[in-house]
Amino acid sequence: MATLLKAKPIASRICEKLNQECESIKNQGVTPYLKVILVGEHPPSVIYTKNKKKFMEDMGAKCDIIKLPDNVDEKVFLSTVNEIADSAEVHGLFVQLPLPKHLQHIDVGQLVPSEKDVDGFHAQNLYQILKGDTGENALVSCTPKGIITMLQDADVDLKGKKVAIIGRSLIVGKPLSMLMTNYNATVTLCHSRTENLKEVCKSADIIVAAIGKAKYVDSSYLNKNKKQIIVDVGINHDENGNLCGDVDFDSVVDHCSMITPVPGGVGRMTILSLGQNLLQAAKQQNHLN
Ligand SMILES: NC(=O)c1ccc[n+]([C@@H]2O[C@H](COP(=O)([O-])OP(=O)(O)OC[C@H]3O[C@@H](n4cnc5c(N)ncnc54)[C@H](OP(=O)(O)O)[C@@H]3O)[C@@H](O)[C@H]2O)c1
Incomplete structure (x- = not known):
């Protein structure tokens, strides 16, 4: 079975750092x-x-x-x-x-x-990411930032990795594709008109599903090597009204190496990124370290 990339342990580690950083800003x-x-x-x-x-x-x-x-x-x-x-x-x-x-x-x-845009949607912040920034000079949109944080916490080095992102929205797929490119991944940004989507996914090291369709990605999108990493961004309800992702968890969990669960995965990371962005904004506006 795959390793579950859960947000809770990451969140408690990051929250401790955020509390200290916030305290230090207040002390200034x-x-x-x-x-x-x-x-x-x-x-x-x-x-x-x-x-x-x-x-x-x-x-x-x-x-x-x-x-x-x-x-x-x-x-x-x-x-x-x-x-x-x-x-x-x-x-x-x-x-x-x-x-x-x-x-x-x-x-x-x-x-x-742009300097107060903790959501990371302002054209100036997006342009910085387009130019190659990974967040040093820009406020990065929260969900993509949270996904990167999760992968880094799991020691996943994006350099040289093939990534298939399904979904090209301005809040998830597009900024994430730029960010991952800036971390030297090779990204294929897929959407509803992508041909051979299953083949694209099979050839990827990392699959990110940001589609908005319950349990859309099943094991037929995965290859046989069991080394792929699945990031499920989706927040949907299944036929019984339960929260579920864009990935059919039960179908893929024995066919990949790591997977973010829904609930308890990417969703929880977004709010952490917002906290990180607020502290970054406060420091930058007041020229603090
Ligand atoms: N975890 C979080 O914090 C968080 C944050 C934001 C969103 N979400 C969730 O993530 C999901 C996506 O959100 P979003 O706002 O990015 O969605 P969106 O704006 O509706 O975009 C959906 C994307 O999926 C593509 N798509 C739809 N059907 C497809 C198919 N059959 N095959 C391939 N691609 C397909 C669309 O392609 P076209 O462009 O061709 O139409 C579009 O690019 C939703 O479930 C949302 O609730 C979660």
């Missing part, structure tokens, strides 16, 4: 401060923002959720974002998605200034 006179804008009461968004606030406060940072009504006027929404963006005491800002329909035309990634 700066309290890392995140503001989250939540529009409406979309139940999963309410839970996500609560979890983020708790994580930031446990780390020692300050975090406020700014709640706006579902029918908030666009001007009020924009002025709220701009006001927070201009506040010197706030180091990180993000807008919880999805926004209600009447605000969905707004490119939220560009609203937040």
